[in-house]
Amino acid sequence: MHRVAKNTSLALFTASALTLTACGGSGGADVGAGAKQTLTVWAMGTEGEKLADVAKDYEKAHSNVTVKVTPVGWDVAHQKLVAAAAAGKLPDVMQMGSSYLGEFADMGALEPVDTKTFKQDDFFPAAWKQGAYDGTTYGVPWYVDTRVLFYRTDLAKKAGLKGAPTTMADLQKAAEAYQDKAGTKWGLSIQPSGLDAVQSFYPFLYSAGGAILDGDGKAVVNSAEAVKALENYGSYFTKGLADKTFRPGYDVTKDFNTGTVPMFFSGPWIVGLLNDNYPALKGKWAVAAVPSDKASVSYAGGSSLAISADSTHKAAAKKFIGYLTDAKGQADWYRRTRDLPANTAAWQTGELAGDADMNVFRKQMETSEALPAQPKGTEITSKVDDAIGAVSQGDSSAKAALDKAQSEIEGLVG
Template identity: 40%
Template structure:
């Protein structure tokens, strides 16, 4: 099972280490992108990639090699648990590959090291990508890298249980609570809505802040102690208070609790479609559906994640590296990559292909991606995210109030800073 960060969507393994003392100038908005040549390319392009990407990119790249005789793409697969630290060590030792896949919240940290190249504007058109995905490669107003694939969250629900309880997929916060109460009272679901309150729980709450019309950062300051954060935490906690979301569920119970009908709904990413269809057995795909995030007072904004690609300044084959990334960003290639790995295209025009429009459940994510947002590209985000998770768990366990949690989040985040 993939958490939201399974494909390095949010980069949860990051340690917050910044190489400010490694003898390199930090990346700044003054960095100038160099054009990439249009001539023939050759030589070896070394790539580091994680998870499914690392396992399948090598074979997938054969088509690029065939179109560019003399070019060899060598992919080194690695686990998510070691990827971040391996990249940081490689930067410190001056032994980086040409290209690396990175988690979408790592950019602020990596740009600050000065080790990654600005994105060449003559090769990559930023308008081709979802706005939220392009934000994941920005640092100080400069793009360092390219979005490869994207992920976001939507509302999964058991259609059969909803039909039994005579309710529809919720479209607002208020309807979500009514939905959870109805399926518990009338359809036998002990968990109206499953909410994660452990590692990664910030992914449950941050979208609620945006939906309430708030932000988690303004300028160079964290903004957690706000009415919008209190509203988000109050909405999150309301399910635990009313008993429609359990706070005593054993770790590892999800997603079997959904398959068994114990949990009637949850929020997650597109990969769950394929896992549920497989693990649920024959006919289970008819028992559930996917709907957009229920809207708060300011809309239904969801969370943008995914994987980005960067080229390091010490690349030994710079032009070929960027041309390979350009090929991976082509709409047709993006569709083929989706068909190979189920990684959603970051390029908007790829979503017009029947491969993505034919499954209505997948198409929901395409709509959600249009307004999805990303956490700020700050080098300290991972540290701040851990703070949020600690307070969110207390909120879920009813050990603190939303207002008090927001205050503590603000105090601890201010102590950490934004790293700017």
């Protein structure tokens, strides 16, 4: 599964997107959920491929509805959505990543969520937050994603370590011990620069009490907490504990398997990759919560499902989204895709309830944070990517790099 894309940060915002104005709600009268109709749905990447199978099952129980699912590659998703919005031809239902939603909500292209039907308390707080913009909810959480620490338990024993590091200070001591006593080349894999380096930085930033934007959408990326977090992050490169060379498409699992890298932060899909590709590694690795600074806080990603403001099939669209996001639908979706349910009730029974690894992710999701939805979300995070690269390469202090990012982000959020 295409993880960078799954977090929807690949797409770059275009000038056309920012100048669009949508005539929300001008699509005419709704035909009603019981009418014979075709519901158009766009979903991205692997989700688009898997959703077609779910749609077939849905049609069996709803004979009046034909669900036409169009899989869209993440590499062209933003462009296609922008073009469709400009032409007034968005699908009835569309997958919205966290970096998209604010942009399209700001255009007026999305229908507000019926919060009497979809309850905020049914979902992880960070997942619900990702579907909200300017005080209104536009997306129903579909699946969630967060980052935890993967570490080699066998090499930890060689290094004289007892269990996973629980604090940020312990994390760096563990990285040093892996190198010095277990003979690993690196102590920790974190992204030094390039697109989406911010995703690697988030656990450090959030755990230190920092943020890019506060709850009011104001830039706060040069706060004392954020500077401390970037100083800590940058120290791994200056001390030779992490590789400062950025390699696009880098597969950390290969180096994790050989022992070149003993620790890294990543998401739930890695569990399956390690089990499938490196069965001999079983019993030699584990997952743990993000080490605490002020707290243990990670990054929240995932996707929401939104309805076009111009759809004439809103009632049917709402029923289909309800099918996908209730506890039963979410458990089924996890079985098909291994996407983590956004609906917390889906974790209480069945396969997920007894999965120790996945429940590390569940616990982390309860405290995870997400960037507030913004029309220029991807541009905002790219400024932090630049700051991270400047620090990792020794071109700037953390304070100077984040002061620069702060100034640039202030110009983007108004």
